[in-house]
Amino acid sequence: MVKLFTQFLLVAASCLAAVNAGDYGTTPTPAPSVPTFAPTPAPTKLTCSIDTTIPTKCDGSDGWYPVSVIGRGVYCAKGPVCVADVKAGNCPAAQANLPFGSHCEKISDGGIYGCKPNTSCGDQESEEAPTPALTPEATPKRCDVATDAPTPQTSEKAPVPTTATPPSPVVTPGPTQTPEDAPAPTTPAPTPAPTSGPAPTPAPTPCVSTPSHDGARRPELTASAAVYYTVVPRGSPPTIDPTRTLKSVLLSRSAERLFNNLVRRHRIAVGVAYIVGFVLRGVSVLGPDGNGHWLAPISLIVQLPAMLGVVLAFRVALCRHLIRTFDFWFYLAANSLWASCLAVYFQDMRIAVIPMMWIDVQNGTLLDAFLHDFYGIVRAAWVACAFLLTLLATVSLGLIADIHDVRIWSTPHRQVRVKDLLLNGVATTVVLVLRIIYRKRAVLRSQVCSAQSVECISYRWPLRLEASAQAPSARRISQRRAEFHPQKMQLRVVAQPGVYKASRVLGATLFPRCFDPSRERSTSQLVGFRVLGLVGLGSTVILFALPPSTLSGRQQDIVVAAAFTASLCFCGGVLGFTQLGLLRRLWLSFDFVFVALQLMAVHICVADLFRWRLASTLAVLSCALWMLTVLSLDALTPLARRTLGLRDIGALAVPVLLLFQAAIVVLALELSLWDSRGLQDRRFLDLTVLGRRLEFFVAPFLLSRLTTVGLWCARTLWRVATRESDDDLFFLLGNVEFDAAHQRRRQPRSNVEPMPTVELVAVTKPPQRELS
Incomplete structure (x- = not known):
């Protein structure tokens, strides 16, 4: 009798170990008065082909992102991942604690997709022999075997030592975690090896119902699936040739060689003459009693060489792109408005200073095409802005002599004069010039130029919103530099680091x-x-x-x-x-x-x-x-637009x-x-x-x-x-920077100024410390 009870307890201990490990198949039988056990093959674990390319660190830095699988936890998948409206994204493949992998499926009527666990390997082959399947008659529908099923009672007179087995981890569905606390892919707990010998069939257990994902818990899972958006460039820029300047297009080879030699030999004298021209301009326009009007043509003549040197050094390819921007034409309209009003306001020799003033302001929109003395350009813009502010104050106070304040139109109740348009035009231009100075100085102070990289201030690139999974770390995503080429420049778009939770x-x-x-x-x-x-x-x-x-x-x-x-x-x-x-x-x-x-x-x-x-x-x-x-x-965001019905x-x-x-x-x-x-x-x-x-x-x-x-x-x-x-942004634009290579290569013309290889990248400012 004691021997019979001892065998009974050994069988019960093996059954309990199988229940804790979770690797068994159950075949309930009608409950007899005395439970009987038949020997069955030892259970073997079924897993699909595990993806060996999954990295140990899953933070988005190398294209692998942590993705939430409904009801199973967070696992690693290669981007692009299945999230929000990205129905063609990837889901975690077979890996630890996810033996069958997962698939992308619609989880909400609003068009939101997510990853659901698979129930079989599909076309893949399992690594081990499958566990014997349950018969339809043995397991009722929508019932799971409770892990805490009671085991047959043992006698107090025949205690049997039990072997402690570590409990298997309980996986519970939870919300998708933010990038700050996103865990690494889960690793399985050690599973005890199956005991040798025939495994007994466990006793019948009560039916325990589990909640269905299609039932009341579905809205909770949908709400927990966080949706993120990143700002990415729209399309890719073209390839351009940065080596051609205006002087190489307008001048012959001999004339260009002569011009370069003159600029190189007399650059100090040209710079001094430009400063003297500013002084003469101020005296001719702002001088008392109108005695200095004759200095205006002299100011134009002495400033012309320096201005020609700057204009002819502009890169043709970059100018072609800059003149297609709205900023260029808006500056042109505002600049031409006040210049025309100033010509009507003077109507004498002082008109000679207007062309140089107009060019000073208009060159601000083409600074991105001038790849030489950046600090000199900023200083010249400061001087031009100071002169415009002085002109604004003197015109407002009526301190300029010999003026003609012509009436443009009038009605019985009001009238508009040239002075009104001149003041408003100059005020608008001053704001735009200050914007150029501020952005250029901010770029230079950030020491981006130390790495031969300078951010553009006028040329920008369109952006769009893209749905993503949990975001990569808040840092600039580096990409491989384009190969050095002496004649071409590939405009390169860099991925944007900003991440926004919907x-x-x-x-x-x-x-x-x-x-x-x-x-x-x-x-x-x-x-x-x-x-x-x-x-x-x-x-x-x-x-x-x-x-x-x-x-x-x-x-x-x-x-x-x-x-x-x-x-x-x-x-x-x-x-x-x-x-x-x-x-x-x-x-x-x-x-x-x-x-x-x-x-x-x-x-x-x-x-x-x-x-x-x-x-x-x-x-x-x-x-x-x-x-x-x-x-x-x-x-x-696109998710909010669908919610409001504004697709x-x-x-x-x-x-x-x-x-x-x-x-x-x-x-x-x-x-x-x-x-x-x-x-x-x-x-x-x-x-x-x-x-x-x-x-x-x-x-x-x-x-x-x-x-x-x-x-x-x-x-x-x-x-x-x-x-x-619909995902394109129409008001926000990405900043563009050009990256000049450290090496320089002389062009076939020995006298032509060497030009570094340049590539442009569309960038945005790094995000804030916390998730936006």
């Missing part, structure tokens, strides 16, 4: 449930949101389009309330779904700050023209909300920009010709400086701002209309 939106700081991008909205909610936007935009247009006498006082109040309330709700909803990191980067960019300040000035002036009446002021605020929303659409942002941006452009034209005609609404043109600034009175009126200032805002809105409209995909 769920980190502006509105989630106050209302996390309402502003959840992964939460699906019903059709009625989306339709209601669109109707709200149409009501707000339509009511705002009605307030500006209809004459004041068309609506009664009560009707106007209703339209104003509908316009402001609906616009505030719709625009607030869109802005609430903007990603915080992208929004911060967008709002701190020069382009956005410049346009936002111009729009602020325009709306304040318009409210002042309408005498700050409540209805008119609310209508102006509604218009400002719509423009702010359109300019911030780059911070709206194509052009459907929102294009109508708003077109209506705003029409409003600019109508307002300009109202101020200059029609005067049908009785707008006031009051004096908003009245100063007395050095005994002279300065007066600034709203209408002339507003007209100049309307021109600037109209040009920038046209640029934004063009970029929105010419996007290649």
